[in-house]
Amino acid sequence: MELRQAAMNNGLTGNTGARHTKAFAISIESSGRLNEALMVPRSLGMLNVPGLLREAPTALRFLRRGKLPVRQLVPPLEHKIPGISHVRRLFRKYERNEKTEVKG
């Protein structure tokens, strides 16, 4: 964890691992929970057509089994926890200190 954080703090952000981390943060700040439907496209890159096509069969299998909530694909429609304003406040507060050293 600390290694990836150090890599990202030093500008190594143009890769799937860094995008995955960023996608996680976007998801939680937006809704309070993980939006799995958007994690793969956000991690691979929204314009990464070959990568997205490779994942299409899995997505279809999930869709068929009711494991891919379609409304989660549209951020304004995604379910948000009631106290999302508090979560966003925490993000605003701590994102300003994003490059602080790992504590503990």
Place this chain on the structure above:
Amino acid sequence: MKYAFWPGCVSKGATPELYTSMVRVAKELNIDLVELDDAACTGAGVIQEHNPQLADVLNARTFAMAQRLGLPLMNICSTCQGVESMVNDKLSRDPEYLAEVNRTLAEEGLHYAGGLEIKNFLWVLVEDFGLDRFKGMVKRPLKGLKLGPFYGCYILRPSAILGINDHQPRDHYLEMVIEATGAELVTYSGQKKCCGFPILTINRENSLKQAGGHISEAKGEGADAMVTPCPLCHLNLDGQQPAAAGVVRQELDVPIIHLPQLIGLALGIDPRELEMNRHVIGTKQMLDKLAGQVAASLGAGN
């Protein structure tokens, strides 16, 4: 028995059958769950990479909500358990840091005093409910079914923080639970290794090789299905199994069932109520085998 309940994001997303089966099983076991609707994602170890202090506060916020209810916290996700245990340990070892976190939580009227008991359903079942009591409630012994355990990393490592010791052999609970259902335990070398999910988007080939290797090994030992307390492992072992089969070039077709589904089956709950039909790898063959065993045992009893 009453718990503040953190279902985790995945049981509300890509593994809805986990949430449904847990709620149904809790009712059968008379475990009262107070769901923390307003709790946020634990960060699954990923937000910890992004911003560790933010991740700590998000989890402390959840702990404070449980503590306000005066209840221990129960989760149904190995990854959530690992993250929550690590944050709880960090806060308990550093009162100054806990005070700093509490200054932030106070803006929402929350306070975390530390010391919250946080348990995965697997631990609750063994330590609080008791396996003897559970065995006494089994209505449909899973006799004849061969099941392989799959823990997930976060509920096993780091063992000291997770309270795994001689007094609490939590790294053996899944085997104990499988045997308590009457099923036959299948052991294999990969049962406590990583499923590969954390590297799925980064190194798909290796991730699927890991998942496929474990499933293949369990199948080779005769497993009819594998059981996991981790929905993230489930995503790789079940959701990605067709792709994993392609990578290891072997037909796999091994159902992966969630821990509450295992318990529910043994308690005699209808598989449809446990949403056994929602898996990518179908459970019909396994359920048919179970039904055949039940019918055979009824026949033998007549």
